[in-house]
Every structure is written in C-alpha cells, then in structure tokens.
Amino acid sequence: METATPTPAPTRRRLGAEVLIVLGLSLGQNAVYAIVRIIERYLAEPAIGQQTTTLNPSRASINYIDLTYQILHIVFALVPVALALFLLSSHGRSWVRTLGLNRDGRPWWRDLTWGLGLATAIGLPGLAVYAVGRAIGQTVRVNTSGLPDAWWAAVILLASAAVAGLLEEVIVVGYLVTRLRELRWGVAATIMASSLLRGTYHLYQGWPMALGNVAMGVVFSLIYLRTGRLGPLIIAHWTIDAVSFIGPELLPPDWIDAINAN
Numbered sequence: 001m002e003t004a005t006p007t008p009a010p011t012r013r014r015l016g017a018e019v020l021i022v023l024g025l026s027l028g029q030n031a032v033y034a035i036v037r038i039i040e041r042y043l044a045e046p047a048i049g050q051q052t053t054t055l056n057p058s059r060a061s062i063n064y065i066d067l068t069y070q071i072l073h074i075v076f077a078l079v080p081v082a083l084a085l086f087l088l089s090s091h092g093r094s095w096v097r098t099l100g101l102n103r104d105g106r107p108w109w110r111d112l113t114w115g116l117g118l119a120t121a122i123g124l125p126g127l128a129v130y131a132v133g134r135a136i137g138q139t140v141r142v143n144t145s146g147l148p149d150a151w152w153a154a155v156i157l158l159a160s161a162a163v164a165g166l167l168e169e170v171i172v173v174g175y176l177v178t179r180l181r182e183l184r185w186g187v188a189a190t191i192m193a194s195s196l197l198r199g200t201y202h203l204y205q206g207w208p209m210a211l212g213n214v215a216m217g218v219v220f221s222l223i224y225l226r227t228g229r230l231g232p233l234i235i236a237h238w239t240i241d242a243v244s245f246i247g248p249e250l251l252p253p254d255w256i257d258a259i260n261a262n
Contacts, residue, residue, distance in 0.1 A: 026080035031200035038203040049137030057146035084175040100229035115235025133208030161241035191221040
C-alpha cells in the first residue's frame, strides 16, 4: 500500500513569486494604473481639483444589459479573492482559521460591533480628508454612482461595496500580511507595504485621498496583526463604502455641493 508523500512547504522564492502574481492580477495592477492616472491628471486640463471620477459607472445604454454587465463585473472582481483564499488553504491549512473568520467561541455580534465602530472611527475622518482635499484643489470630485435610476441600482451599489470590502481586505490585509510575515518581513515593513499599496491604488482620486488610505491601512494592518481577525475589517470597509455609495442619494443636494466645493 502506497503512502502519501507530504508536499514540501513552498520556498521563500516561490512565495514571493506567488505574491507578485496575485497582486499583478488584482490590486497591484490597480496601483500601477493609478500612478499613471495621477500623472495624467496633473498634465491634463482642467486642474485636478476640477476633474471628476465616477465610481460604479453605467456600462450600457440598455437597462438590462447594463444590469448584466454590473453583475458580471461583480462576479469577476471576486476571482482574485477566490485565488487568494485557495492559496491560503494549501498544505492542509484552513483559510477560515488563517484569516480569523471562524467563530472560535466568540458571539456573532462581536465582530459586527467592532466593524461598525471601526467604520465610524475611519469614515468620519475620511470624509474630512476628502473635504480638505477638495478645498485645496488636490482631490478630484468623486461621483459615487453613475448608475441609471433603476430598481436594481441600490442593490448593485451595496453589492459593489461588499466586493470592495472583500477584495481589499482579503488581498491587502489578510493575504498580503500573512504572506509577508511568512517571508520573514518585520512587522513595521509588513504594515508599510500593505498600507502603501492601499494608498497607491487610490491615487487616481488625488494625493490627499491616497494619504488618507495609507493611514487607514496602518490602522487595519495593526488591528489584524494584533487580533488575527479579518471579519471586523471587512464589515468596516463595506459599511464605509455602502454609506459613500448610497449616502449621496439620501442627503440634500446642498450638503453634497458643500462637501464637493472647491
């Protein structure tokens, strides 16, 4: 009877290549495009403070074709997340336990409470950073939705917020921090790598928003390293984005104009 031969642990060189591939297929690619985009914004006319970017744009002029594209975009955006989880589950490991997404005897509401509290602590200063960036003319005007006035728009916006929370926190914190620690990076270097990546792929909004996201990255990475739990970070990110995407539809137009004033 043949006995199974244990699969050897990957070498540091192989782990490093794996990290580059995962980032190249996901947020590392976004970071490169964002760098080129910010250069373009400063070279183009009008000035960056008078430029606009639209999150969640419409993708077709026909209603149900647009909805189909939106669903496809959401589904395929989750593929890098699936890849990262697959890689973290190699050699008999459980990605659920590795990322601290298991209950582990904790009440279900504890991660939820932590996440909502963290969303408040991060979201309000983030709004202030955006307002200041707009006031000094260094942040583009961000339209959080370009979707048509259709019955499915709010559902897509909430789903997009969930995808952003999963994609960024699983890849930039859960996966990257775990792999960098396995590559024997120090705590400070790991935190800075994760945080700088988060800031870089937000450069398309302007450098103030990039710096704000670096600060957010430092806080999130520290919390993950100290607690080993990714759930509160995903909840916090989803809450921040959900409020950002849906909020402008609910607030008085004068409030939105005041925030976007330049």
